[in-house]
Amino acid sequence: MGQSEQSVSNDTQQQEQQAPTGYDFVVVANRLAVNRVTLSDGSTGWQRSPGGLVTALAPIMAASEGAWVGWHGAPDETLTPFDHEGMHLHPVPLSSEEVEDYYEGFSNGTLWPLYHDVIARPDFHRHWFEAYRRVNQRFAEAAAKVAGQGATVWVQDYQLQLVPQMLRDLRPDVKIGFFNHIPFPPPGLFAQLPWRHSVLRGLLGADLIGFQRESDARNFQRAVRHRLGHYIRSDKIYVLLEEPSETSSQMKGFNVDPSRGTAPRQLSAPGEGTYRIAEAKAFPISIDTDKIVELAAREDIIERARQIREDLGNPETVFLGVDRLDYTKGIRHRMKAYEELLQDGELTVGQACLVQIASPSREGVESYQQLRDEIELAVGRINGEFDSMAHTAIRYLHHSYPVEEMVALYLAADVMLVTALRDGMNLVAKEYVAARADGTGVLVLSEFTGAADQLRQALLINPHDIDELKAAMVKAAHIDPQDATRRMRSLRRQVVSHNVNRWARDFLDRLATL
Secondary structure: OOHHHHOEEEHHHHHHOOOOOOEEEEEEEEEOOEEEEEOOOOOEEEEEOOOHHHHHHHHHHHHHOOEEEEEOOOOOOOOOOEEEOOEEEEEOOOOHHHHHHHHHHHHHHHHHHHHOOOOOOOOOOHHHHHHHHHHHHHHHHHHHHHEEEEEEEEEEOHHHOOHHHHHHHHOOOOEEEEEOOOOOOOHHHHOOOOOHHHHHHHHOOOOEEEEOOHHHHHHHHHHHHHHHOOEEEOOEEEEEEEOOOOOOHHHHHHHHOOOOOOOOOOOOOOOOOEEEEEEEEEOOOOOOHHHHHHHHOOHHHHHHHHHHHHHOOOOOEEEEEEEEOOHHHOHHHHHHHHHHHHHHOOOOEOOEEEEEEEEOOOOOOHHHHHHHHHHHHHHHHHHHHHOOOOOOOEEEEOOOOOHHHHHHHHHHOOEEEEOOOOEOOOHHHHHHHHHOOOOOOEEEEEOOEHHHHOOOOOEEEOOOOHHHHHHHHHHHHOOOHHHHHHHHHHHHHHHHHOOHHHHHHHHHHHHHHO
16 A cells, blocks of 8 residues: 555544544634545545644544544545544535535625625625524534533534534533634724624633634624623633513623624623633644655755756746735735836846746635636736746746645745735744744745734735835845844744644643633
8 A cells, every 4th residue: 555545544544433422622624634535546535624724633633532524524424433543533414505505605705704804805695694693503503413511522613603602502511612713804894794792601601711812803803892791801801691570671681692792881891690701812823844844845846846947947036925816915015016026127037937826716606706817817917027038027826736746836936925805814924934944035924914923024015005115025025144144043933833732731621721
């Protein structure tokens, strides 16, 4: 059996290994921790997902006999629970209609643009929210079924914001954490959501609600205070469970009606009644630093990086962008800045080259198809005007690549361009820093990413300001080597000491104290 086959196992074998219920640690996420793959003999099996979340939580689940609840990725199919590489997996079925309405609709057509500062216009459809509520209930019921007495349940991300309170209603004995991997919008934007009260109440079912940035946690707290009137002190939210008999009808109204209750009285102190405390604070996520560092030191990957530069014609400066093809990533802004630098003569083809990786994303959604067309037209126009026989201005690659190739690209690039218009964290920035063990390389980083709070020695820019972005790109291309090394070493100290394992440990340790 080849190496690729050793890391996967056959569907039939997996389904025969039924996991018992009653786990002490349960992760609830939109997707399971595995992907279905096709083996060389034509059969299907499962392979562990490569993401940082799975990497961080797999050892914890193995040590605590944990279970992972999530959708397995195929609609209109029901699977029984199975085990894979020490993880007990409990698939939640979704119909094609639910994928369209719950996932593509409410999660990515309503919440994603709203939570990313309305860079694209969100759509509000009642049947989308009804599907979202129905699917969240199914996830909550699945988690309630597998969680042992007094278990810890960690719910992940914006697709499942109603699950914490639904789970608390079903299993008040369990401890519930929630982590929001994307930004949480300012109250003025969040107020546009017709189901804002339902979402806030859903999240407040958790004992600990984690966010990427302090500003996200503050936005959530302000929305809770303004919309629900809960008293908040030092990240602690006092959630009213039972009101005293003399409580006003107005206060009762907002507690009874989850979406259309009258405006709540603003509380200056907990006062009378029965309360439960939920805590909302920042826990910035990170990467599997050790893996990136190990790959960056491999001779074959170092040689691949050298070959990449040679294939590009050995330019003096290789700029690199690595993004999902998404309107939040600012790909058009960086291409506009690069094009103007070529037009102004501040950069020339041959002396500089931009490599843009744009991995496919939500290709069935019209707005994403339009974005792809716009970017590919821009690439064609720029290359048509500035390419020479020996050199290309932009090497555009609409593919996903394995982590080994990505690390080779990080090593080949002199400048990493992260120009997101809004991003919860942006782990690519941290991966680039982790790969630069020799202290070389420059990170140009949008101040609207969560990573900007931690990576202060990057060249921080406002990606909406094209002139500022251009100036940062020119500075990065001609930076004094000592200044570049000083900055990169400071960045690496931060990334190496705050890896994804520390993130998971910090969150779960805090949850355990509540």
